[in-house]
């Protein structure tokens with residue numbers, strides 16, 4: 001089995017046949033920086049120091065520049081090891097990174113809001129479960145797993161909230177909507193995973209938080225964390241949905257915004273009813289209308305790959321957002 005070494009932390013693990021380097025790391029409990037796992041976000045970029053890889057997935061041109069590719073940069077979610085390899089990934093903190101755990105959880109509540117279920121689960125009291133606001137968990141099921149962002153802040157020790165969209169015939173969501181997963185049911189979770197979380201080194205850089213659909217979940221976790229840490233950063237949340245009832249958690253959102261001294265909120269509906277008086281269209285066009293210069297901002301975007309890709313391109317090219325200040329979590333809807 002190929003051995004993978006990640007420098008400078010000298011973390012080592014082995015990969016199996018037909019497994020990407022990122023999937024092998026996660027299987028081994030190693031939380032290398034990543035988000036979408038599908039060649040969209042660029043978070044898993046690393047430099048190939050030695051060995052050979054097979055590119056096993058496609059990614060868009062904008063994710064890695066020609067210069068980065070020429071310098072040996074690869075995406076670990078799109079690469080399989082062809083023999084032993086060494087990759088350089090300075091952003092991985094090695095043994096200091098929060099460990100991935102598999103743990104039981106008890107269903108505490110399920111609230112149905114249209115076609116989204118807000119699921120709260122209680123974790124074992126000890127040892128305390130650590131994560132960063134914005135990360136995600138895998139829900140381990142009999143026939144596979146499903147990934148959901150954590151919609152609350154780490155301070156809420158022992159509780160995790162997830163926003164689950166209903167998919168007819170899906171692997172997990174029908175259990176919530178049919179009521180077969182009841183309060184008190186036990187499930188198994190694995191995490192925390194992903195590198196979409198708030199950069200707390202950024203001092204007071206103003207924040208633009210973009211969400212489409214249930215991409216609101218990690219944004220809510222980040223907002224809750226900001227409210228609890230009494231952050232004074234300027235925050236502007238844009239939530240894009242198709243129909244008004246897609247704003248499924250607006251009461252909680254407005255409560256959080258009221259706790260932040262410098263917060264704004266723009267809901268954007270792409271197929272509004274005639275009663276809708278707010279913003280319409282797509283969120284990126286509203287950000288561009290509101291902010292001509294984002295050179296000092298940070299943007300966090302969570303939603304469909306199309307939204308993540310188009311908003312990054314537009315904000316970098318048209319509003320001077322530094323590429324490194326765009327953090328994203330792109331998810332492909334799954335059943």
Ligand code: FES
Pocket residue numbers: 033034035036037038039040041042043044045075076077078
């Ligand atoms: S590009 Fe690899 S995790 Fe997103």
